Amino acid sequence: DLLATVAALNEDQGVHGILVQLPLPDRIDAARVLGAIDPAKDVDGFHPLNVGRLFSASGRIPSDLLLPCTPKGCMILLEEALGDLGGRHAVVVGRSNIVGKPLAALLLAANCTVTIAHSRSRDLSGLCRGAEILVAAVGRPELVRGDWIGHGATVLDVGINRVAGEDGKSKLVGDVAFAEAQGRAGAITPVPGGVGPMTVACLLDNTLIAARARHRRQG
Ligand code: NAD
16 A cells, blocks of 8 residues: 555656655565655655665765755754864764764765764764764664763764653653763754754755756756
8 A cells, every 4th residue: 555655646746755754664664665766756865766876976965866854954054063074073873774874974975084883883982082073863862971072072963762751741852961961062952953853944955856856857
């Protein structure tokens, strides 16, 4: 049924962008579904063709390339805060296809020196401390402590974790212990806020890119 829905949306001339909300139930092959999306409508940037174009880009990323939304939003924030990223040491904690891997590719294209850390990395705190740009995309509440952050580092907190608050109600926290980190970081994104709204904005930007490209193709 899902493949039939994707096929119908691919054909529908009134639709410019398709997003399959992940994660899918285990019984559904997510790679097969993502691969069935028309790459020109792939506003999440997860189709293998768009992933391949990102990872094989040399120099500038083509402006019509549909990039994964969260990493795209992270790059906009970083370039606005720091300007040219060339030569900076970026540490990305997390290696998912949705955030960690595509963000590492974008940072590399922006001439950063990139370290990707993950659940099997040794001395995670030491790796983080060496970062000028630190991105936490793990999904573990407040894993990154204040003293893991180098003085003046720019920190992007991608994590969204729901935890129990002191008042008995649940609240959202990131992957970084924000209060501790504020004393060390030069700049840091809050959770909620920060990276999340950028993801939404980039989804709309991708939809506009896809629509413009369709209209150009149709003359
Ligand atoms: P994922 O579960 O697919 O990947 C998590 C990654 O973290 C894995 O690569 C794993 O190796 C690594 N990891 C797990 N435990 C670790 C540990 N103890 N030390 C070091 N690395 C560890 O998650 P994802 O889809 O990349 O999402 C990560 C977080 O970002 C989640 O909290 C998710 O909700 C959030 N997220 C936010 C946005 C946004 O718009 N802000 C978008 C996507 C995901």
